[in-house]
Amino acid sequence: MGTELHQNEDAYRxxxxxxxxxxxxxxxxxxxxxxxxxxxxxxxxxxxxLYEAGFAGFSxxxxxxGQGLTVREQLxxxxxxxxxxxxxxxxxxxxxxxxPIILALGTEQQKRRFLRRILSMQDIWxxxxxxxxxxxxxxxxxxxxxxxxxxxxINGAKTWISFAQHADWSLVLVRTGDPSERRGGLSLFTxxxxxxxxxxxxINQIDGRSNFCDVRxxxxxxxxxxxxGGVGEGWAAVGRVLGVERAINRMYRASLFxxxxxxxxxxxxxxxxxRGCLEDxxxxxxxxxxxxxxxxxxxxxxxxxxxxxxxxxxxLVGSLIKLHWSETHQxxxxxxxxxxxxxxxxxxxxxxxxxxxxxxxxxxSRAETIQGGAxxxxxxxIADRILSLPRDR
Amino acid sequence: xxxxxxxxxxxxxxxxxxxxxxxxxGKPADWIGSRLGDxxxxxxxxxxxxxxxxxxxxxxxxxxxxxxxxxxxFPLVEAMIGAGAILKAGIGPADTLxxxxxxxxxxxxxxxxxxxxxxxxRLSGVASHVIGGSYADWVVxxxxxxxxxxxxxxxxxxxxxxxxxxxxLDVERPEMDLVFEDFPLSNAHILWxxxxxxxxxxxxxxxxxxxxxxxxxKASFDDSKSYTSTRKQFQxxxxxxxxxxxxxxxxxxxxxxxxxxxxxAALSTDHQxxxxxxxxxxxxxxxxxxxxxxxENAIQLHGAMGFTRxxxxxxxxxxxxxxxxxxxxxxxxxxxxxxxxxxxx
Numbered sequence: 001m002g003t004e005l006h007q008n009e010d011a012y013r014x015x016x017x018x019x020x021x022x023x024x025x026x027x028x029x030x031x032x033x034x035x036x037x038x039x040x041x042x043x044x045x046x047x048x049x050l051y052e053a054g055f056a057g058f059s060x061x062x063x064x065x066g067q068g069l070t071v072r073e074q075l076x077x078x079x080x081x082x083x084x085x086x087x088x089x090x091x092x093x094x095x096x097x098x099x100p101i102i103l104a105l106g107t108e109q110q111k112r113r114f115l116r117r118i119l120s121m122q123d124i125w126x127x128x129x130x131x132x133x134x135x136x137x138x139x140x141x142x143x144x145x146x147x148x149x150x151x152x153x154i155n156g157a158k159t160w161i162s163f164a165q166h167a168d169w170s171l172v173l174v175r176t177g178d179p180s181e182r183r184g185g186l187s188l189f190t191x192x193x194x195x196x197x198x199x200x201x202x203i204n205q206i207d208g209r210s211n212f213c214d215v216r217x218x219x220x221x222x223x224x225x226x227x228x229g230g231v232g233e234g235w236a237a238v239g240r241v242l243g244v245e246r247a248i249n250r251m252y253r254a255s256l257f258x259x260x261x262x263x264x265x266x267x268x269x270x271x272x273x274x275r276g277c278l279e280d281x282x283x284x285x286x287x288x289x290x291x292x293x294x295x296x297x298x299x300x301x302x303x304x305x306x307x308x309x310x311x312x313x314x315x316l317v318g319s320l321i322k323l324h325w326s327e328t329h330q331x332x333x334x335x336x337x338x339x340x341x342x343x344x345x346x347x348x349x350x351x352x353x354x355x356x357x358x359x360x361x362x363x364x365s366r367a368e369t370i371q372g373g374a375x376x377x378x379x380x381x382i383a384d385r386i387l388s389l390p391r392d393r
Numbered sequence: 394x395x396x397x398x399x400x401x402x403x404x405x406x407x408x409x410x411x412x413x414x415x416x417x418x419g420k421p422a423d424w425i426g427s428r429l430g431d432x433x434x435x436x437x438x439x440x441x442x443x444x445x446x447x448x449x450x451x452x453x454x455x456x457x458x459x460x461x462x463x464x465x466x467f468p469l470v471e472a473m474i475g476a477g478a479i480l481k482a483g484i485g486p487a488d489t490l491x492x493x494x495x496x497x498x499x500x501x502x503x504x505x506x507x508x509x510x511x512x513x514x515r516l517s518g519v520a521s522h523v524i525g526g527s528y529a530d531w532v533v534x535x536x537x538x539x540x541x542x543x544x545x546x547x548x549x550x551x552x553x554x555x556x557x558x559x560x561x562l563d564v565e566r567p568e569m570d571l572v573f574e575d576f577p578l579s580n581a582h583i584l585w586x587x588x589x590x591x592x593x594x595x596x597x598x599x600x601x602x603x604x605x606x607x608x609x610x611k612a613s614f615d616d617s618k619s620y621t622s623t624r625k626q627f628q629x630x631x632x633x634x635x636x637x638x639x640x641x642x643x644x645x646x647x648x649x650x651x652x653x654x655x656x657x658a659a660l661s662t663d664h665q666x667x668x669x670x671x672x673x674x675x676x677x678x679x680x681x682x683x684x685x686x687x688x689e690n691a692i693q694l695h696g697a698m699g700f701t702r703x704x705x706x707x708x709x710x711x712x713x714x715x716x717x718x719x720x721x722x723x724x725x726x727x728x729x730x731x732x733x734x735x736x737x738x
Contacts, residue, residue: 265737278734281727288678288726291733292654295675299653320646382642389632389641390622 009076016080019053030085030357031263033349040166043090048121056095057119060103065116075251075305082255085263093163094118094125096249098171102190105229105237110190114169126167128158128191128215129238135160136377138238139182143217144175145189152176152227154189154197154220160371164200164213167193172217173238176231186234189227195220207363243314248305253325254298257332260361261290264336267354273342274351286335293328300324316386323378326368333362402448407455409434414463422496422528425467430493438477438597444491445480449663450600454655457601461608461712462615464705466565468525470601471498475533478544478594482584485531485546497546498529499594501719505545505573507538507583514538514583516545516573521559522719526569534571535591542588545578547571563715564708599673599720600658603680606716607651609709610684613691614644616706621694637694644690647683654679671732677725681717688713 025046027036038046050056058074060066067073089095099118102110117123134140143156154174164170170191177185193200197220202210229237265287268274277283300321304314336358343351369375383389413432417425429435437453439445446452453473460469475497479485489495500520507514520534529549536545547554553576559568584590618641621632631637658676661669688710692699699706 262737265734284730285723285726287733288674288729291729292675292678292726295657295672296650296653296679299657303653303656320649323646324650376639379639379642379646382645383632383638387618387641387645389618389638390630391633392629 009072012073013076013080016055016077017083019055020080020084020086023049023053024084024086028085028087030087031259031266031353033353035353035357038087040090043087044121044124047089047091051119051121057099057115060099060115060119064103064111065119071248071305071308075248075302078251079255082252082257083259085256085259086252088250090163090166091118091121091124092250093127094123094169097127098125101171101188101237101240102228104240105233107225109225110228114190123168124163124166126161126164126170126193126215128161128164128170128172130158130160131156132159136374138173139186139235141173141175141186142179143172145187145222146176148221150224152189152222152224154191154217154222156217158215158217160203160212161200161215162212164193164215165202165211169193170215171228173234176234183235184232186238187227187231188229188234188237189222191217191220191222191226195222197221206366207360209364243318248301248308248314248321251301251305253329254294254301257294257297257325257329258291260332260336260358261287261294263354263357264339267343267351268339271343271348271351273344274339277339277342283335283339286331290328290332290335293324293331297321297325297328316381319373319378319381319386322372323375323382326365326375329361329368330365333358333365337362400451403452403455406452407459410456410459413456414459414465417460417465417467418463420466422467422525425465426472426493426496428493429467429469429472430491433491435472435476435493436480436491437473439480439487439491443480443487445477450597450659451656451663453601454604454659457604458608458611461605462612464565464609464612464708464712468496468498468529468566470598470605471524471529472496474594474597474601475499475531477597478533478590479531479546482544482586482590484544484582484584490531495530496525496528497531497533498523498525499598500526500532500534500571501598503534503570505534505536507536507545507578509539510577513577513579514545516547516576516578519570519572521568521570523559523569523571524563524715525566526556526559526571527567532571533594535588536583541585542591543583543585544590544594545584546582547576547578551576553577560715560718562711562718564711566712566715568715596662596669596673599677600655600662602716602719603651603658603676604655606680606684606713607648607655609712610651610687611648613688613706613709614641614648616704617641617644617691617694631694640690640694644687647687651676651680651683671729674725674729674732677720678722678729681713681720681722681725684713685710685717 027034028038054067055077057066058069059071062068095118099115102114129138131141131143143158145152145154170193172189172191174187174189175185176187197218199216201214203212203214204210268278304317340355340358417428433446434456436445437448441447457470476490479490479497480487490497501522503518503520505516505518505520507516523532532547532549534545534547536543555572557570557572559570561567621637622630624631654676658672661672692706695706698704
């Protein structure tokens with residue numbers, strides 16, 4: 001795709017839209033009858049095709065396989081992905097979070113080794129940070145790495161690790177210093193999941209899926225070049241990962257949430273009892289409030305992207321964005337369920353599709369205010385670091 | 394994609410607004426009006442060839458916010474929009490409005506019927522929500538007649554015009570209702586334009602009234618933050634309690650949501666973007682709900698002191714409530730839903 005297209009955002013957007021119309025599988029559109037949940041391997045191939053078409057690694061340098069564009073093109077593309085209801089990437093952690101960290105902190109050798117393979121979907125990545133006693137309080141991590149000669153040996157257990165069952169590599173947060181150092185004694189390692197000593201077991205989730213996992217490290221041996229960003233520098237790097245995770249990963253959310261709201265309205269229009277909901281004052285008010293939330297999300301993400309394009313940093317707005325999108329999504333799917341409960345029986349194909357979609361999303365969305373820093377943590381970040389509210393006497 | 398970069402003009406405006414608002418603390422409306430005129434601030438929207446600044450809504454945002462943050466007892470939003478509309482329409486005195494020696498305000502609700510007579514029009518009806526009507530010299534009202542829509546400029550000193558007290562919630566800027574009973578008005582003070590100027594007044598008003606209530610809510614929030622950080626109970630600051638910290642964090646988050654929407658609604662209205670109307674409804678729906686809540690929370694967090702007239706918290710809540718009565722969140726949301734359902738066919 002020629003770079004001349006990117007000088008004009010509308011033209012670039014039109015180009016993305018046209019490509020999606022031609023290539024995005026019709027039966028993957030969650031708002032269309034005939035929808036089929038994409039299988040993992042089919043998604044891996046689809047995402048490789050996306051990359052080959054120029055729709056991944058937007059702001060990564062061309063020498064590492066990226067497009068050499070900006071996060072602005074990434075945003076435009078993501079907005080169009082959301083508009084068609086594209087499924088979450090099976091390598092989003094690699095592309096949206098770990099890749100940018102490797103770009104920022106990795107050695108030249110690490111960049112050449114990892115980045116292109118992330119984009120081409122040859123390597124799926126997971127992020128092994130959380131432990132049973134170190135979820136929101138990440139500085140309490142106990143999994144440790146000790147030096148033995150020229151090697152590091154990792155022992156410990158991680159939990160709630162998304163996509164670990166598919167992952168080829170993991171970015172692992174471990175303690176390399178004294179536990180009393182808390183944040184100062186943490187380091188990040190790039191770990192091949194095929195290493196002897198790693199066991200992965202899937203966890204059954206309330207939404208029926210099992211794509212987050214327990215990962216146990218038992219005498220896992222790694223060479224020194226697997227450290228990312230320097231020994232003892234893990235906390236700062238984690239801050240970067242979480243900042244990205246909270247602010248601009250999955251930038252398609254506003255468009256995707258609008259797709260969900262439109263799906264709800266479309267389902268209401270073809271079902272007699274549901275049509276009445278579109279006339280109901282209370283539901284109309286809540287529909288508008290949900291759309292307001294979507295618009296706020298769009299504004300927050302777009303202005304963050306603008307700031308990044310101008311050389312700014314994500315900063316603490318990530319906490320606002322995380323708090324906002326996760327609670328917004330819960331409000332949308334809660335409203336959808338309440339409305340769809342009134343659907344005529346037996347349900348039409350369209351209403352049935354919507355009911356299945358929103359039942360699933362409802363359950364899935366319960367995780368969204370917990371993962372990536374619970375809402376309570378985001379409120380603490382706002383109180384402590386934005387408002388600087390004192391805690392002491 | 395929108396640009397949310399603040400321009401040099403806007404930075405300069407914000408500084409001027411802050412200084413100006415602080416200078417005006419506790420001053421009467423006529424004093425504030427003449428100072429606004431001296432600073433050239435009333436003519437923000439008036440065309441440059443009429444002696445105005447010819448700027449946009451984005452430029453006026455900081456002025457509206459800062460004046461509300463400082464509890465200015467002046468209908469600034471109405472004066473700026475009124476002067477802009479009157480000068481564009483050419484139906485009123487340019488010099489005295491721009492230099493602040495006369496104040497124009499707006500009747501936000503009510504539509505007056507106009508009947509044509511030889512050499513004049515006769516107006517009947519009630520125009521309400523006239524903010525600062527008791528000290529304004531002129532009022533812009535919406536009129537209709539002969540299948541036409543337009544605006545009229547009415548002098549509050551006219552004989553035959555009945556002024557009644559309206560919504561009295563706003564302490565500094567009490568509202569009035571104007572009752573027209575076969576009230577004569579010359580052609581020179583009327584513009585028939587199929588409602589175009591009124592639509593502009595209403596659109597700009599939605600954004601700037603939201604800026605005004607955002608400023609009031611922000612001031613109450615700042616007071617809450619300061620008070621809970623210094624007031625000690627059980628040997629520690631009030632804000633050391635997680636319930637208080639999280640309440641303040643949520644209020645801040647709410648105000649930030651309003652601020653982002655405010656910026657975009659101003660920008661999209663200035664550029665007449667296709668989503669400008671939606672952006673204004675989104676803004677009003679959010680702003681009125683959130684700002685009322687923040688102002689209520691401020692009273693709650695100040696405890697019994699919050700319930701006294703010694704603090705300005707009640708005046709800000711009143712100011713916000715009075716503004717929300719003109720365009721409640723529920724009205725904005727009904728309009729938004731109608732637009733969405735129409736466009737999602």
